[in-house]
Amino acid sequence: MLKVAQVDDLLEQVMTSTxxxxxxxxxxxxxxxxSKEQLNSEKVVMLRDSHYEIELARKAGVDVIA
Incomplete structure (x- = not known):
């Protein structure tokens, strides 16, 4: 998805469910x-493509682009 959106080169870190x-x-x-990157929700935007992930972002207080 990051490559399709042409933003993969803009990211410093990518976190996975592991x-x-x-x-x-x-x-x-x-x-x-x-916690790992010492960030807060004001410095993060999530790119998501399913309603579960959009709900996850909202629960975490993160802006989301879907």
Missing amino acids: LVQASKPAPDIVEAAF
Whole structure:
């Protein structure tokens, strides 16, 4: 998806679900990424393509582009 949106070269980090045990739409992956990279929701935008991922972003308080 990142390559299709032509934004893969703009990203410093890409986080995957291997960081946590919970599955979507639990916000655990986002919270783990925030903790690991010392970020907060005001500095993050998520690119998502399913309603589960959009719900996950909203639960984590993150802006989402779908």
